[in-house]
Amino acid sequence: MAARPLDRIVRVLWPKERAPLKIKAPCPICGAGLLLDAGEGTELDNATGEWIAIEINLACESEPDIDSGEWSEWHRWHYSMPYVDWLPIEQQILKAVRRKYHFAP
Secondary structure, eight states: OOOOOOOOOOOEEOOTTTOSEEEEEEOTTTOOEEEEEEOSSEEEETTTTEEEESOEEEEETTOOOTTSTTHHHHHHHHTSSHHHHTHHHHHHHHHHHHHHEEBOO
C-alpha cells in the first residue's frame, strides 16, 4: 500500500483591506456582533514558512465612542472579568485564525 502524503494546512492571506472582520461568534457579555482584527502580533511557522497570528483583537459592535459619556460604564460592564469572559473566546478564535490565515512578513 502506498504511503499517503501528509495533509498540509492551506492558509489564505489575511484580508487586511477588509479588516476588522465581522464574525459569527457573539459578544460574551451582551450578545452583539464581534469584530476581529489580527496580524499585529505574528510569528514564523517553521513547518510551513508562513507568518501566523500570536494574538488577535476582538471588539464588540456595541462599543460606544471612547470620547462619549457612555464608554466608561460600557467598558466596566464588558471587561469586569476579562479572563473569565473574554479569554476563552479569544483563545478559540485565535486557534481558528492560526489554522485559516497567514500574514505578510
